[in-house]
Amino acid sequence: MTRAIITRTSGLGFAGLMVAVLVLFMSIPAVAQVAGGTLSGTVADTNGGPIPNAKISIKNQATGISSDITSNSVPSIRAQNST
Numbered sequence: 001m002t003r004a005i006i007t008r009t010s011g012l013g014f015a016g017l018m019v020a021v022l023v024l025f026m027s028i029p030a031v032a033q034v035a036g037g038t039l040s041g042t043v044a045d046t047n048g049g050p051i052p053n054a055k056i057s058i059k060n061q062a063t064g065i066s067s068d069i070t071s072n073s074v075p076s077i078r079a080q081n082s083t
Contacts, residue, residue, distance in 0.1 A: 040078040043071045050074070 043054040052073045059066040071077045 038078065038080045040076070042074070042076050 039058060043051045043056070045051055052071060054071045054077075055068060056071065056077055056079075057066055057068050058079055067079060069077055069079050
């Protein structure tokens, strides 16, 4: 006759390990999107020709804030932190 001996350990086991990992990840600060950004590019007509001194209006649809910029002689634009 074969006898099976079953022992139970008092460790945390798999569920305890998962809880520990979850707590570890919840304690790490998350890096989210920043409140601003940079918009850059060139201004050209439909044929690809440059348009110097073009007036451009940029509007953040989430906040309603708009800013106006003018392209330079290259003509390139760069607008930073358009929040």
